[in-house]
Amino acid sequence: VESGGPxxxxxxVDRTLAVLEGEGIVLDIAGRPAATVTKASAPLSFPADVPTQAALIAGPIIDLNVMTRRGRITHAVERVMISTSTDIHSLADVTLILCFDGEITVAGAAPVRIGPRDTLLLGPDALKWCLEPARPATLFVIRIDRVAAND
Structure with a gap:
C-alpha cells in the first residue's frame, strides 16, 4: 500500500488484513471505531463491501490480504511466532502456512522446508503438523473452509 485513501x-466478500512490512495502517471502517494494524497486532477481519478509508502511519506498507466470498467460503488468519518445535492444529478444508521470515521444516513422511515468503498448501488429510524452525520465524496460518450449505 503506497498511500492512504479509500x-x-x-x-x-470478507477480508482479513495483516501488515508484513512498514509501520502500519489505520483503517476507518464504516460503523466501527478506527482500527490500527501493525506488524505486532493481530490480523484484522472486516467486510470488504463496507466503505473503508486507510491512513498510513509512516510511509508505505506491505500487507497480506485474504479475501473469501461470504456465504460460500470462510477464512481465519493467525500470526504465529515460533522459535522451537511447534504443532499447528487445523480442522479446515485447506490450511496455508506462509513463512514470512525465518525458515521452517514441516515434519512428515516427506519433510518440506520453506523459507521467507514461501507458502505451503495443506489439505484436510492431516489434523496436526509439526513445524521445526531453523531460527525464529513469523508465520501466518490461514484456514479456509467451505460453508456446509454449498457442498
Whole structure:
C-alpha cells in the first residue's frame, strides 16, 4: 500500500488484513471505531463491501490480504511466532502456512522446508503438523473452509 485513501470495495466478500512490512495502517471502517494494524497486532477481519478509508502511519506498507466470498467460503488468519518445535492444529478444508521470515521444516513422511515468503498448501488429510524452525520465524496460518450449505 503506497498511500492512504479509500479501499476498493468487493461485494459479498470478507477480508482479513495483516501488515508484513512498514509501520502500519489505520483503517476507518464504516460503523466501527478506527482500527490500527501493525506488524505486532493481530490480523484484522472486516467486510470488504463496507466503505473503508486507510491512513498510513509512516510511509508505505506491505500487507497480506485474504479475501473469501461470504456465504460460500470462510477464512481465519493467525500470526504465529515460533522459535522451537511447534504443532499447528487445523480442522479446515485447506490450511496455508506462509513463512514470512525465518525458515521452517514441516515434519512428515516427506519433510518440506520453506523459507521467507514461501507458502505451503495443506489439505484436510492431516489434523496436526509439526513445524521445526531453523531460527525464529513469523508465520501466518490461514484456514479456509467451505460453508456446509454449498457442498
Amino acid at each position: 479501499f476498493s470495495g468487493f461485494a459479498e
